[in-house]
Amino acid sequence: MKLENVVIVSKVGNKDSEKAARDVAKKILATKATVYTISPVVVEGTKQIETLEEIKKVKLDLVVTLGGDGTTLRVFRNLENETPILTINVGGNRGILAEITIEEIDEAIKDILEDKFFLDKRTRVTASCGGKEFPPALNEIYISRANLTKTAEIEIKFQNDTVKQKMDGVIIATPSGSTGHSFSLGGPILHESLDVLIITPVAPVYRLASLVVPDEKIEIICSQDCNIAVDAQVVKSAGYEEPIIIKKYKSPAVFIRLKKRGLRQMSKLGF
Numbered sequence: 001m002k003l004e005n006v007v008i009v010s011k012v013g014n015k016d017s018e019k020a021a022r023d024v025a026k027k028i029l030a031t032k033a034t035v036y037t038i039s040p041v042v043v044e045g046t047k048q049i050e051t052l053e054e055i056k057k058v059k060l061d062l063v064v065t066l067g068g069d070g071t072t073l074r075v076f077r078n079l080e081n082e083t084p085i086l087t088i089n090v091g092g093n094r095g096i097l098a099e100i101t102i103e104e105i106d107e108a109i110k111d112i113l114e115d116k117f118f119l120d121k122r123t124r125v126t127a128s129c130g131g132k133e134f135p136p137a138l139n140e141i142y143i144s145r146a147n148l149t150k151t152a153e154i155e156i157k158f159q160n161d162t163v164k165q166k167m168d169g170v171i172i173a174t175p176s177g178s179t180g181h182s183f184s185l186g187g188p189i190l191h192e193s194l195d196v197l198i199i200t201p202v203a204p205v206y207r208l209a210s211l212v213v214p215d216e217k218i219e220i221i222c223s224q225d226c227n228i229a230v231d232a233q234v235v236k237s238a239g240y241e242e243p244i245i246i247k248k249y250k251s252p253a254v255f256i257r258l259k260k261r262g263l264r265q266m267s268k269l270g271f
Contacts, residue, residue: 021041
């Protein structure tokens, strides 16, 4: 891969991640690429961007993230195209989405320049409400009742089927998100390459198992005001019985992979 424009993104407020970002920026500068860093990371010879949202304005060949899964999710939410990401676990907890550690960066840069990698494409989803589409999610969209004192009745429509029941909320997870909140509620673990979505009810009055459905349009209608959480990082809102449309995002999330593995996320979880 020819590296012309690369952006380095570190975990917000983490000194170890910021130091690692400066080191990686210097290494990539040595390849003659134009390197962008995001405030407060400053490196001589790079171009500084004030906010992550500004990467939408730059034509990039690669994004390097240094942090945990939260940092990776934040970057993908701001990438509208298929720019690949190299994920490095620095300061994260489990780093389920991470590909390498900081100690492996020199070999990783060498492999990328020599095309010794493959691209791992993952389904993303997006929610829209009231004619406005929200940022894409890699893991899940979580719709929950705003009024915590009264159970909501939630109607879920997909293809020609409808499920309607009282519950606290519903999670629409991608295969990548199958090992996250959906799994903690009893949902299945899916291979990351599948083109399906998981509908996982949250505290249904009558037990309702998770449903695995084609990655087509899903419509959610809640009997009261509700919140829409995008990858547990951004929260939007919907009014009483206002339809929420969830569908596959126009472009997938793309990871740079240097090592062949089976179910990546399962191995990170210790299975």
